[in-house]
Amino acid sequence: MLSFEHRYATLPEPLSVECAATPVANPELIAFNAPLAAELGAKEIPDEATLAAWFSGNQTMPNASPRALGYAGHQFGNFVPQLGDGRALLLGEVVDQHGKRRDVQLKGSGRTPFSRGGDGRSPLGPVLREYLVSEFMAAMGIPTTRALAAVTSGERVVRQLPEPGAVFTRVASSHIRVGTFQFAAVRRDEAALKALADHAIERHYPEAVNAQDPYLALLEAVVARQAALVARWMSIGFIHGVMNTDNCSIAGETIDYGPCAFMEQFDPQKAYSSVDQGKRYAFANQPGIAQWNLARFAETLLPLLNEQGDAGVAQATDAIRRFDGLFSAEQRHLHADKLGLAADSVDAEALMEGLESQMHQGRMDMTATFDALTHYAASPTDEHRDALLALTTQPQSLTAWLEAWQAAQVAGQEEARFAAMRRGNPVIIPRNHRVQEAIDAAYDGDFAPFYTLLGVVTQPFDDSTEARRLAAPATDSEQVLRTFCGT
Ligand code: AMP
Ligand code: MG
Numbered sequence: 001m002l003s004f005e006h007r008y009a010t011l012p013e014p015l016s017v018e019c020a021a022t023p024v025a026n027p028e029l030i031a032f033n034a035p036l037a038a039e040l041g042a043k044e045i046p047d048e049a050t051l052a053a054w055f056s057g058n059q060t061m062p063n064a065s066p067r068a069l070g071y072a073g074h075q076f077g078n079f080v081p082q083l084g085d086g087r088a089l090l091l092g093e094v095v096d097q098h099g100k101r102r103d104v105q106l107k108g109s110g111r112t113p114f115s116r117g118g119d120g121r122s123p124l125g126p127v128l129r130e131y132l133v134s135e136f137m138a139a140m141g142i143p144t145t146r147a148l149a150a151v152t153s154g155e156r157v158v159r160q161l162p163e164p165g166a167v168f169t170r171v172a173s174s175h176i177r178v179g180t181f182q183f184a185a186v187r188r189d190e191a192a193l194k195a196l197a198d199h200a201i202e203r204h205y206p207e208a209v210n211a212q213d214p215y216l217a218l219l220e221a222v223v224a225r226q227a228a229l230v231a232r233w234m235s236i237g238f239i240h241g242v243m244n245t246d247n248c249s250i251a252g253e254t255i256d257y258g259p260c261a262f263m264e265q266f267d268p269q270k271a272y273s274s275v276d277q278g279k280r281y282a283f284a285n286q287p288g289i290a291q292w293n294l295a296r297f298a299e300t301l302l303p304l305l306n307e308q309g310d311a312g313v314a315q316a317t318d319a320i321r322r323f324d325g326l327f328s329a330e331q332r333h334l335h336a337d338k339l340g341l342a343a344d345s346v347d348a349e350a351l352m353e354g355l356e357s358q359m360h361q362g363r364m365d366m367t368a369t370f371d372a373l374t375h376y377a378a379s380p381t382d383e384h385r386d387a388l389l390a391l392t393t394q395p396q397s398l399t400a401w402l403e404a405w406q407a408a409q410v411a412g413q414e415e416a417r418f419a420a421m422r423r424g425n426p427v428i429i430p431r432n433h434r435v436q437e438a439i440d441a442a443y444d445g446d447f448a449p450f451y452t453l454l455g456v457v458t459q460p461f462d463d464s465t466e467a468r469r470l471a472a473p474a475t476d477s478e479q480v481l482r483t484f485c486g487t
Contacts, residue, residue, distance in 0.1 A: 001042045001054075002104065004063040004092030008174075011199055012192040015184065016067040021057025021089055022110025022120065024165065026154025028052055030447060031131060031454070033148050036171060040094045040102065040148075055149035056167045057089065057109035064091040064104075068112035072186055073179035073246025074296060076280055081186045083179060083246050084114025087122060090175065101203055103175050104148065108167040123163040124152060125439045128450055130168055130257040132430045132438070136457040137254055140426060142232045143225070144254040145172040164443060173253055176200050178297040179246030185300035197304055204251045213315070215304040220319045223294050225252025227326035230290045234283070235334040236429060237263035237366045241273040241483065243281050248293040259483040262429045264473055266359030266366045272432070272483040291323040337424035338370055339405065340377045340417035347408040354401050362392030365473040370425035378418045380406075426460035428471040432480035 009016055029052040037045065045051070053059040060066065068085040075083075088107045096102050108122030127150050137144035153165035176196070184193040201208045201218050211217030229252050233240065240247070241259035249255045259273035268284035276282075281289060298316040305312030335352040336343050359369055368391055376384040385402070389395040409417065430453065438450040456467045474480070 001037070001044065001046065002040055002061065002063070002092075002094050004061070004065070004094060004104070005101075006065050006092050007101070007203075008069070008090065008093065008103075008199070009065065009067055011195045012189065014070050014187060014189065015180070015192055015196060016069045016090065017113055019066055019068045019089060019112045021060070021066055021106060023058045024056050024153035024155050024167070027056035027058055027151045027167070028154065029055070030128075030150040030152055030166070030442075030450075031147070033135070033146070036146055036148055038097075040096050040104070040171065051149065052151050055106070055169045056151045056153060057106050061091060066091055066106070066109075068114050069175055069180070070114065070183050071177050071179035071246050072182040073177070073244050074182075074293070075244045075246070076276075076278075079182075079186075082114070082183070084183075085112055085175075086115040086118045087112070087120040088170075100173065103170075103172045105170045105172065105175060106167055107170055108153070108165065119157060121153070121155075121157040121165050122168060123157050123159055124166040124442060125163065126258065127166040127168040128439050128442055129260075129435055130170075132435055132450070132454055132457060133257045133260060134170075134254070135454065136430050136460060137238075139458045139460050140232075140236065142236075142238075142254060143173075143229055143252055145170050145249075147171075172249070172255060173251035174200070174203055174249075175255075176203075176250040177246050177255070178248040178250065178293050178300075179244070180250070181297055181300035182245060185303070190303055193300065194304060197301065200250050213305065215301050216312075216315050216319065219294075219298055219301055219305075219316060220322070222250055222252065222297060223319055223323050224326050226290050226294055227287075227323050228252070228330045229254065230286050231327055231330035231334055234286060234331070235338060235424065236426060237266075237283070239263060239270060239272060239281070239283050240286065241271070241276060241281055243286065243289045243293065245293045245296050248290070248297075250297075261432050261480070261483050262367070264365050264367075264431070264479070265363050266356060266369070268356075268360070272481070274482045274484050287323070287327050291320060294323060295320050334424060337420040339408075340374075340421040341408055342410055342413075345408060347404075351401075351405055351408060354404065358392065358394070358398050358401050362394040362398060364391045367426065367429050367471070368473055370421075371427055371471070374418070374421040374425045376402075377421050378414070422461055427463055428456055428460050428467045430457045431470070431474060432483065433474040433478040434470050436480050 029048045054061045066089040070084045072081050073083050091104045093101050111120035131147040149169040151167045155165045156162040157165040205221040208214045208217035247256040261272035271279040271282040336348045341348045372388040392398045438453045441449040
């Protein structure tokens, strides 16, 4: 079905090792992403039983050659020299319809040489969560790994309690992480480091080949993509939850949807992850953490940069410093869209700060606020204004903010304003309680809520009745206060 190539496998040995999947008892297909498969060049799609066998690892797909990849990483600030794919296997790479090389990876397919104490498995909950959230991000146009398939294993995995097991198939531009570079660097394996950097350049930043210093150009390009990515996350309230260097993609995609969550009531200090006690990865900390991760990336490149002389350290430092400006520039235009203001509006930033403080002080739901504001922009009726004011505990100060916002608008631009606002403000996000509801139902054998939710979050700008129902913020009793990686 897929035409695999194995370029990564030709890189020096410690970067990947051959490893077979461990079969599961009774694989059953939950979901298969046919449009994505078509994008990957799949022609004939086999029957469900074959798909279940392939995407559980029970049968090796023709031409696949499973390998576990090595990587290191800073986890919550602490360096671990060897992590690696402890429960994942790269099946190979596929050159897609756009000529882009993409990785296809099984996750939850059994133990590997990198498993340490882990069982190499994944419970069903995190598989469904990653499916929903990554496909939503893709529908939003936010760079992300994708979901190709999900299969239940017919086995139990034991976490706090026994849970149904599942295998997820992830598609990524690559699985090269900051932690992959750290893995080569900490071993002082310069041959592996250079091969990895050359591979990353060829694969993700081919224009860097012609730069005066290709490795510096690689660093600069990764900094730019990460800055843009984190700005996109924050524009819709996304909290990654586990921004360790091993979850920081060199291709600039969102990767690893463990304990991620979308912010509901606006609060810059919000963190959901049960393992993030110190709130290191809280909403507003994300740009600073991304920059910190990129500094760790820069350190790994120093042996290559120093080939160009002592200027390497200074140049790398400059590249990292430029993160702030790149992040702010991206955020400025995202904010202008969200507020329906001109891209060069001098008021947009102050207005956004004002609205953020309204949302925070007035305990407003972030997505509902921007959605109601979009409706009010499209038709500034009393009804739409009242719907917006109903979201805050401080209607008077929000009314004053609305007046300032309307004063900043360019007259006669209603249509463009609405289009920009709709683009920046989804009707629906995968709300934590809805994701949990879909998972709970699946644990009782009912996948219907998962399919329904998947249908609406992958059309995030559609104003259907079903979307409206699932878009509503959680009531007090429905609120999910903590998320778990479920590893
Ligand atoms: P993650 O939290 O998914 O980013 O994983 C961090 C590290 O733990 C990676 O090296 C994973 O491969 C490893 N890991 C997570 N869960 C398991 C598991 N069930 N079995 C083996 N290794 C795991
Ligand atoms: Mg990870």
